[in-house]
Amino acid sequence: MTAIYRSAAGAAAVRDRYDTLLDRWPVPSGRRTVRTRLGATFAVVSGPVDAPPVVALQGSGGTAAHWLPDIATLAGRLRVYAVDAPGEPGRTAEARPPLTSPAYAEWLDDVLDALELPRAAFLGTSLGGWWALDHALRRPARVTALALVNPAGIGRRRIAPLLKFAGYRLFGAWGRRRSLAMVAKGSPADPGRRAVGEFTFATFEHFKPRLEAIPVVPVERLRTLAMPTQAHFGAHDVLLDQRDAAAKLREAVPHADVRLAEDAGHFLPGWAGSVVTFLEGERS
Template structure:
């Protein structure tokens, strides 16, 4: 099994900082380890237990911490469950989860069953968007609403690593440059907590091993099968995915989808919590402009 981090010391420090950050998060929350066929999954939960469930799936080289800013908003109206994907730099089992395998669907089944959730709204970013979309196509009865942020699997995937390969030869300076190309500049002044969060995500980006993933695109028929309300947030400066192509395919195959096009946004799109919440709370999300 290929280690997730480049060194054991980096892994210990990253996970210690991750745990400390969760302890400092001011939103009341709980966490548990849910068993599955590929090992235990760490789940961070917040929000009233009697509210509709919302499952969040992070992207590659990330963990549940990447959702904390948004989850603080959504926890007022939903029972939010944030999953650490196995094989990613979080607290779940280190077993590599192959997104395209049947085991990935079974893993989400196991987690949903372990949480006692029959069906839920899903939100996913990048790789997490692919996972959420795959689950919605394969298990439509378990997905009430679907939110996709820079999702893989719809538009063409760009050959970014080939372009960025010279930067990989330049150590941490090169990795920081790649990170800026993917997530863009940090806008505004961060609070002390959010500065720690950004620092943790940067540390993980510098010390976790890059796992090149080529995810297949969903067919027109698969996309057309999505009957639940769907929302997508796409960035015009995404260097990993052809977001314009994603937009065209969604408009053609999922005409009821609510698409938010952000021409100046990069792959990692922030400050969309209120927009997404409005979609999730709409009586009929299909009617949103």
């Protein structure tokens, strides 16, 4: 298995900072580690026990702490299982099978089984949106509803910003701030969202991101999505062409509630209340 950190000391530094963020979780929660075929998987569980269950998946280089700015809204009326994905920072196993394989759908099958969830809604952002979408396409019977926030895998990926981020990394703290400013375009500068963004970019000092291309889902596959679907896109996303993605999803899935925020980027604000209303209305 390829190491996902540049050093053992770097891995420890990321996990210590992650634990500090988790200690700021603003609502009552429990922490679970479950067994899957890809290894131990960590989740933070919040919200009323009898509320609709939602599996939340963060993006590349992210952890369950990604949901800190919005978890109070989400967990007010939903049972949220914020899961650390394999091969990413956090406290899940470092396995990183190819994205083109069925391994991630099988992993999520194991997660649902271990959490005793025959079916659940899925909430995913960025690469987490791709995992949620992939699971919905491969296992439609297990997905009650799909909520996507700036998902990867629908619109075209932008390469130029990735090259800029690689260059900025050479300039230490200044470079991290510059990268964060690019990605956070249009996002409010509230302390919680800024703390999560700073943690994510600091993580990349030690973390080796995936270099594998994220598969783009063809229109004909998107047309098979039958479950209720809501998707939020930021028109100024520097990483993904989300105008293209929004148009593609509207054409392929006419029943989907597709929203394009003209003044927002990759760190899309203001979606949580709409997602709660949508998912609460789609009880299994």
